[in-house]
Amino acid sequence: MTTRDLALSALFAAIIIVLGLVPPIPLGFIPVPITLQSMGVMLAGCIIGAKRGALAYAIFVLLVAAGLPVLSGGRGGLAILMGPTGGYILGWIVAAFVTGFIAERLVREGQNEWRQLGGFFAASVIGGIVVLYAIGMPWVTASAGTPFYAVASGSLVFVPGDLLKAAITALAARAVLAGYPLLHRA
Amino acid sequence: MLSSLYVVGQGPLHRLSAGSKLAVLAIVGVGLFFIQSPWILAFAFALAVIVYLTVGLSLREALKRIRLTLYSLLFLMVLNLFFLPIAEVQVLALRFLALVFAAAAVTATTTLDAMMDVVNRLMRPLGRLGLIRQGDAGLTVGLCLRFVPEILARYHALVEAHKARGLKVRPLTLLGPLVILTLKQADDVAAAIDARGLRAARTTPRSSQSNERQIRS
Numbered sequence: 001m002t003t004r005d006l007a008l009s010a011l012f013a014a015i016i017i018v019l020g021l022v023p024p025i026p027l028g029f030i031p032v033p034i035t036l037q038s039m040g041v042m043l044a045g046c047i048i049g050a051k052r053g054a055l056a057y058a059i060f061v062l063l064v065a066a067g068l069p070v071l072s073g074g075r076g077g078l079a080i081l082m083g084p085t086g087g088y089i090l091g092w093i094v095a096a097f098v099t100g101f102i103a104e105r106l107v108r109e110g111q112n113e114w115r116q117l118g119g120f121f122a123a124s125v126i127g128g129i130v131v132l133y134a135i136g137m138p139w140v141t142a143s144a145g146t147p148f149y150a151v152a153s154g155s156l157v158f159v160p161g162d163l164l165k166a167a168i169t170a171l172a173a174r175a176v177l178a179g180y181p182l183l184h185r186a
Numbered sequence: 187m188l189s190s191l192y193v194v195g196q197g198p199l200h201r202l203s204a205g206s207k208l209a210v211l212a213i214v215g216v217g218l219f220f221i222q223s224p225w226i227l228a229f230a231f232a233l234a235v236i237v238y239l240t241v242g243l244s245l246r247e248a249l250k251r252i253r254l255t256l257y258s259l260l261f262l263m264v265l266n267l268f269f270l271p272i273a274e275v276q277v278l279a280l281r282f283l284a285l286v287f288a289a290a291a292v293t294a295t296t297t298l299d300a301m302m303d304v305v306n307r308l309m310r311p312l313g314r315l316g317l318i319r320q321g322d323a324g325l326t327v328g329l330c331l332r333f334v335p336e337i338l339a340r341y342h343a344l345v346e347a348h349k350a351r352g353l354k355v356r357p358l359t360l361l362g363p364l365v366i367l368t369l370k371q372a373d374d375v376a377a378a379i380d381a382r383g384l385r386a387a388r389t390t391p392r393s394s395q396s397n398e399r400q401i402r403s
Contacts, residue, residue: 001318003385007376010329011337011368017188017330018337025357036357047365059330062323066301067191067293068331075254077191078289082215083255084262084282143219144262145278147269154265168357175362182369 001055008048008182009055016040016060020072027164037072039165041092041132042124045099046107046173049183054097061089087139091132099127100183103173109181113174120173124166129159188334191251193294195242204300205307207292214288218281224273227280234287241294252290259286302327320386329375337368 019040024033040060044053060070061081069076081089106119133155141148177183199207214230221227239248249256259282266275302324309323344363348355379385 001322002376003380004373004376006322006326007329007372007379008369010326011333011372011375013326013330014333014337015365015368017334018341021334021338022341025355025360028354028356034357036361039357043361043365048369055326059326062305062327063330066298066305067296068188068298069191070188073254077251077293078211079252079255079286079293082211082282082285082289083258085255085258140262144259144266144282145270145274146262146266150265150269168361171358172361172365175358176365176369179362180366180369 005052005055009052010059012044012048012052012056013059013063016044016056017063017070020070027168030164034161034165034168035072039128039169041095042099042128042166042169043172044096045101045127046103046120046123046169047176047182048100049104050097050100053100054093057093057096061093064089084140084144085136087143088132088136091135091139094135095127095132097127098131099123102126104183107177107183109177109184116174116177117170120170121166124169125163128166128169129162188331190298191293192297193242195295197241197295199237199241199291199295202295204296204304207296208304211288211292215285218284221281222277224276224280227277227284231280231284231287234284234291238287238291238294241291243294248290251294252286255286256283259283322385325379325385333368333371337364340364340367 016037020035020037022036024035026033041053041057044056047053048056063070064076065078065081067077071080080086100123102123103120106123107116111119137148137151137155140146140151173183218227218230221230239245243251259279263275263279266278270278305323305327306321309318310320312318313320313322341360341364344360345355348359353359
């Protein structure tokens with residue numbers, strides 16, 4: 001871990017906190033505004049890569065556990081980690097890592113724009129949706145006893161919104177890659 | 187802006203060390219999953235409620251802090267009623283309620299500094315393996331919290347810039363500049379930390395031994 005890795009991770013964790021403090025932003029083409037913090041896992045992986053993205057989320061989850069109200073809506077504290085959806089919060093660290101791991105391999109500087117967008121989108125979907133749900137849903141079943149098929153079918157409601165967030169992440173990550181590339185730089 | 191959920195107080199839970207509170211919470215968290223008796227779980231729940239409500243919070247504030255967790259719990263338990271016998275749902279609900287209240291009590295009685303001490307202690311084996319350096323956990327958390335107000339100010343400046351140009355605030359036009367400006371700053375911060383030698387020197391297992399030898403001789 002270089003000092004640069006630590007600083008990038010720490011400031012990215014601070015961005016994630018800020019995205020939870022500000023009001024949800026409307027997209028323009030759908031009536032529901034989105035909470036930017038919920039895109040944080042995909043953004044972290046796609047912008048600063050696997051290792052630093054996971055570290056940013058480790059810092060963020062640590063602050064949740066330490067009792068700072070850093071989650072959107074001013075939530076925080078050990079009670080949330082102990083609740084039935086605690087698996088999603090711990091899963092963020094793994095999800096950010098997987099998103100970054102895939103993005104680092106699929107996206108190259110100098111590729112054409114569409115391949116970069118496709119790579120970021122695929123990384124966000126696999127890391128930020130598939131992996132995250134693969135950790136969060138069994139956790140709910142194991143802890144709250146709700147049958148897995150009920151949890152899984154209930155979670156389907158969130159998938160369209162998540163896909164939209166993956167698309168926005170891809171666009172934002174490409175803009176950052178063009179303006180200040182960090183994904184592959186040590 | 188980011189005030190911790192800690193409440194000032196002098197109760198028995200305040201005086202316990204952070205490490206022992208977290209250890210007890212972890213043990214209770216695991217232990218309760220092996221208990222099937224609704225009576226023992228109800229007792230644990232009642233105990234946790236009493237402990238949480240006596241840490242010095244008003245009832246309203248106390249419930250407000252765990253409201254969202256309680257809602258998600260309520261939702262899952264109502265859902266459970268369709269799939270599981272009532273007795274089992276009762277056990278599951280009591281177990282979670284006990285845990286949530288106990289965890290909220292630990293959060294309300296432990297300062298951020300005390301939590302960070304525990305984290306630094308838990309990280310020590312990683313430091314000995316040479317994976318991180320001593321004090322890295324405190325440094326990164328400190329950096330993160332230090333920059334939250336600045337990034338929030340930057341966010342508001344970007345919103346103002348949108349307004350000044352008659353643009354609507356949209357996630358894409360906001361995230362790009364916010365992230366790029368902040369990460370450029372992160373590079374400056376890293377350079378400044380290295381230039382001033384603020385990070386502890388790398389400690390490897392060998393060098394710490396030789397230090398010990400030097401001290402002894």
